[in-house]
Amino acid sequence: MRFSKIAAVVLMATTALTACGEKQHTTQQTPSLVENYESRLDIYKTVTLSADLSHLSDNQKQMLSLLIDASKIMDDLFWKQAFGQSKAEFLASIADPKVKTFADINYGPWDRLDGDKVFLSGFDKKSHGAQFYPADMTKAEFEQAKVNDKQGLYSVIQRDSNGELTSIAYSEIYSDEINRAAAILEKAATFADNKDFANYLTMRAKALRTDEYQASDFAWMDMKTNPIDVVIGPIETYEDQLYGYRAAFESYVLIKDLSWSERLAKYAAYLPELQKELPVAKKYKQETPGSDADLNAYDVIYYAGHSNAGSKTIAINLPNDEEVQLAKGTRRLQLKNAMRAKFDAIMLPIAEELIVPEQRKHVTFTGFFANTMFHEVAHGLGIKNTINDKGTVRQALKEHASALEEGKADVLGLYMVKQLLAKGAITEGVLEDYYVTFMAGIFRSVRFGASSAHGKANMVRFNYFQEQGAFSRNEQGQYSVDMDKMTAAIDSLSELILTLQGNGDYQGVDQLVLEKGLIKPGLAASLAKLEEANIPVDIVFDQGKQVLGLK
Numbered sequence: 001m002r003f004s005k006i007a008a009v010v011l012m013a014t015t016a017l018t019a020c021g022e023k024q025h026t027t028q029q030t031p032s033l034v035e036n037y038e039s040r041l042d043i044y045k046t047v048t049l050s051a052d053l054s055h056l057s058d059n060q061k062q063m064l065s066l067l068i069d070a071s072k073i074m075d076d077l078f079w080k081q082a083f084g085q086s087k088a089e090f091l092a093s094i095a096d097p098k099v100k101t102f103a104d105i106n107y108g109p110w111d112r113l114d115g116d117k118v119f120l121s122g123f124d125k126k127s128h129g130a131q132f133y134p135a136d137m138t139k140a141e142f143e144q145a146k147v148n149d150k151q152g153l154y155s156v157i158q159r160d161s162n163g164e165l166t167s168i169a170y171s172e173i174y175s176d177e178i179n180r181a182a183a184i185l186e187k188a189a190t191f192a193d194n195k196d197f198a199n200y201l202t203m204r205a206k207a208l209r210t211d212e213y214q215a216s217d218f219a220w221m222d223m224k225t226n227p228i229d230v231v232i233g234p235i236e237t238y239e240d241q242l243y244g245y246r247a248a249f250e251s252y253v254l255i256k257d258l259s260w261s262e263r264l265a266k267y268a269a270y271l272p273e274l275q276k277e278l279p280v281a282k283k284y285k286q287e288t289p290g291s292d293a294d295l296n297a298y299d300v301i302y303y304a305g306h307s308n309a310g311s312k313t314i315a316i317n318l319p320n321d322e323e324v325q326l327a328k329g330t331r332r333l334q335l336k337n338a339m340r341a342k343f344d345a346i347m348l349p350i351a352e353e354l355i356v357p358e359q360r361k362h363v364t365f366t367g368f369f370a371n372t373m374f375h376e377v378a379h380g381l382g383i384k385n386t387i388n389d390k391g392t393v394r395q396a397l398k399e400h401a402s403a404l405e406e407g408k409a410d411v412l413g414l415y416m417v418k419q420l421l422a423k424g425a426i427t428e429g430v431l432e433d434y435y436v437t438f439m440a441g442i443f444r445s446v447r448f449g450a451s452s453a454h455g456k457a458n459m460v461r462f463n464y465f466q467e468q469g470a471f472s473r474n475e476q477g478q479y480s481v482d483m484d485k486m487t488a489a490i491d492s493l494s495e496l497i498l499t500l501q502g503n504g505d506y507q508g509v510d511q512l513v514l515e516k517g518l519i520k521p522g523l524a525a526s527l528a529k530l531e532e533a534n535i536p537v538d539i540v541f542d543q544g545k546q547v548l549g550l551k
Contacts, residue, residue, distance in 0.1 A: 029202050031109065031120040033099050040111060041102050045536040047341045049543040051255045051299035053550075059113035059191040060228055064253060064301070065550045066188035067230045071304035073181040074232060078176055078249045082239055084106035084131045094120070102486065105310065112310030113448055113537050114234065128399075129242035133157045139242070141390035151395060154211040154234055171211045171233060180207045184231070184281055196225040208233060217319035221328040228453045229254040229298065229333070231316060235364045235396075237307055237402060244399045250305035252316065256338055260297035264334070267377065268294055270425060271329065274416055275381050277493040283387055284502040288365045291330055295373065299337040302543055311448045311538045314339040317376035317409075322384040332376040334369065341539050342444070343368050349535045354526055356480040359436045366428050367437030371413060378412035379405065386504035396504030403517075404509050407457035408497045414438060414490050435481050439471060446519070447527060447537045456517050463516040465489050473522060477529055 033041075053061060067264060079087040090108075094100040102119070106112050109120035116126045117337060127135055133142070134157065142150075142157070145165045149155045155167040171178050182205035189205075192198035200223060203216040223229070231254070234247035271289045278285045307313050316333040319325070343365050351363040369496035383393060390396040397404060417434045420426040442462050468489035471481050500508050519527070545551070 015409065022230070026418070031122045033092060033096065034119055034121055039531075040114065041098050042534075043113065043537040044105060044540040045345050045538075046542055047338075047345070047539045048545055048547060049301060049303075049337070049541040051301050051337065053548060054253070056227070056255075057193060059193060061550055063188045063191040064228065064548070065467075065545060066184050066191070067228075067232075067251075067253045068182040068302050068545055068550070070181045070188070071230075071253055071302050073177050073184070073250040074251040074526040075304040075308065077177050078239075078309065079107055080174070081131050081248050082306075082309065090550050103110045107309045115297055116330060127242075130239050130248075131156070132151065132240050132246040134159050134165070139489055141165070142243075151243075151245045152153075153237070153245065154213075155246070163549065169211050171209055178208050181232075182206070192226075192228075194223075194226040194228075195457050196223045197228065201230075204232060206243060213319075214321055214324060217321050217324045220319065221324065221331060222474060224294065227256045227258070229256065230305075231333070233320060235318065235320065237320075239306060241399055244394065244397075244401050244536075248306040250307040250407060251302070252304075252313075252333075252335075253302040254298040254300050254333065254335075257297040257299060260334075260336060261295070264295035264373065267373075267425065268329070270416075270420065271377070271380055273316065276417060277419065278381060278412070278498065279415070280495045280498040284383055284498045286387075287326060287383055289325070294329075295332045295334070295377065297334045297336045300335045301548055303541060308541075311454070312338060312342075312541070315372045315376045316341060322394075325380065325384060330376075330380050332373065334373050336369070336378070338539070339369060339372060345536055345539060346444055347437075347440055349533065350443050350530060353529055353533050353535070354443055355436060355440055355480055356474065356478045359432070359480055361431045362430075362436035363440050364429060364433050364437060367433040368441065370417060370426070371434055371441060374413035374416045375409045376413075378409040378416060380395065381412050381416075382408055382498050383502045387502045388504065390504035393501045393504060397501070397506055397509055400506065400509040400513060403454075403456035403460075404497060404501060407460055408494070408501065409463060410438075410457060411490050411494045411497065415494055418487065418490070432481070432483065435483060435486050439479060439481050443526065443530065446523070447530070456513060459518060460512060461493065461518040462523060463518075463520065464493050466522075468492065473526075477526060479526075 053064070076087065083090070091100050091104060094103055099311050103109060108126070109118055109123040110126040118125060129137070137157070142165065147157065147165050147167050149167040152167060156170070156173055157165055157167055160166045185201045185205040188203035189198040192201065200219045202214060203219045207213040207216040228539055230251065232251040234249050236250065237244045237247050239248040240246040244446040275285055275289050278543070303312065314335050317330050319330065347363065347368060351360050355363060382429045385392050386396050393405070394401045414434065417426065418431060421431055442458055446458040446462060448458070465486070468485060469482060470486040470489040471479050473479050500512070
């Protein structure tokens with residue numbers, strides 16, 4: 001799952017919607033920017049995405065080039081899933097270069113960091129089901145329909161010739177792109193110096209063609225020594241805001257940072273112990289997280305598809321398959337170069353504006369890196385299957401599952417930091433560093449808006465922490481953290497979230513989001529202050545073979 005929109009947006013519960021969406025675009029040929037949207041075009045700072053490749057062999061460099069080629073196909077597939085219209089045709093219809101760039105970043109005419117607001121004339125609001133479901137389909141119709149692979153990760157729901165709902169596998173509906181990408185992965189495998197990685201690429205190619213990904217997920221978990229990695233395929237379900245069932249295509253091409261990875265390896269061993277110590281009743285922590293999980297740091301050299309849309313991921317925790325997680329754990333990949341870019345360009349300026357002077361010294365890159373890392377580690381804690389036969393947590397909580405899982409990972413990540421500092425496992429910094437950095441991080445992430453699972457999780461947590469007195473805001477609009485109350489709030493919110501997940505309590509989560517998933521006046525004023533200071537909301541990349549010097 002991904003970690004990662006300025007918006008004084010009240011979160012609308014998707015359960016109140018009856019339809020998946022309206023028509024997505026019109027016949028208008030020259031869309032223009034809607035009124036008063038010019039200021040939003042500058043919310044991204046461009047960062048060159050590069051890495052040192054000098055230690056790689058010629059074969060490895062050739063393999064990287066092929067992996068970028070396969071990633072570009074994932075990008076094309078995500079355009080189809082998110083928007084539907086041809087990317088080239090859509091972008092060609094936009095005259096203003098600056099507006100065209102903004103549309104390219106957002107993979108369509110909807111502002112992903114402002115609650116999916118329409119920013120181009122001639123387009124209606126974005127469908128909560130993106131292109132995964134018919135635009136005229138209601139929730140009631142879907143839930144009553146008898147459809148094969150109804151909750152499938154790797155299929156699209158369409159209407160047959162009789163107008164009835166039916167599912168079509170990704171490997172069928174996207175067969176041309178799938179087969180081209182699979183062939184490229186198989187060719188890349190012939191250049192791999194690492195046998196395990198070559199095997200994974202071959203298995204992933206097969207998975208793309210068959211829609212059966214579990215075997216390749218197990219193979220990916222078994223890789224330990226490969227200096228190059230790729231995360232590729234239909235993975236996260238965030239784009240399906242109607243149900244959270246269907247996975248979107250994406251890719252990351254990665255270079256392992258061996259020295260940083262060695263520093264992180266020791267933490268995975270603490271997972272079973274930390275699971276037992278979670279601040280919740282025993283029945284909600286009865287699952288044992290896999291002990292084969294690992295932590296590594298990478299420089300990312302290419303983003304594509306869902307991972308590149310709007311806000312940029314800075315850490316990865318995969319695979320999402322619950323059976324693989326319970327058997328093997330997960331791999332946590334910290335994207336160090338992207339993380340550093342966000343810390344320097346966004347986190348430090350936010351701290352200068354919104355954190356009281358006496359606590360600013362506690363906003364550190366070490367704290368940011370660790371909080372991000374333990375967020376990903378915390379995805380492996382808690383519970384994956386409900387305790388009352390409602391199926392997996394993801395299935396029971398539907399479209400709310402991703403937001404609640406991100407909220408869980410945030411608070412349990414802080415819980416882990418506190419525990420590991422007490423155990424002496426973490427030796428860098430003091431607890432204030434992690435708590436105050438986390439506070440600054442809330443302002444960074446809450447700007448991602450209501451359409452993001454991470455944004456929703458941040459709104460809920462901000463309001464919950466505020467109610468618990470975990471922080472206070474002075475007359476100058478600057479925030480200070482109360483260490484004891486923050487610790488208490490972390491524990492109580494952890495217990496609440498784990499209980500909701502274990503019970504598969506859809507209505508309880510829906511109520512939590514309705515009550516706390518919104519931006520209140522104080523927070524809106526703080527976000528406006530960041531906007532006035534021209535602090536970027538996120539980064540966008542200058543990336544590709546030319547940047548890397550690859551052929």
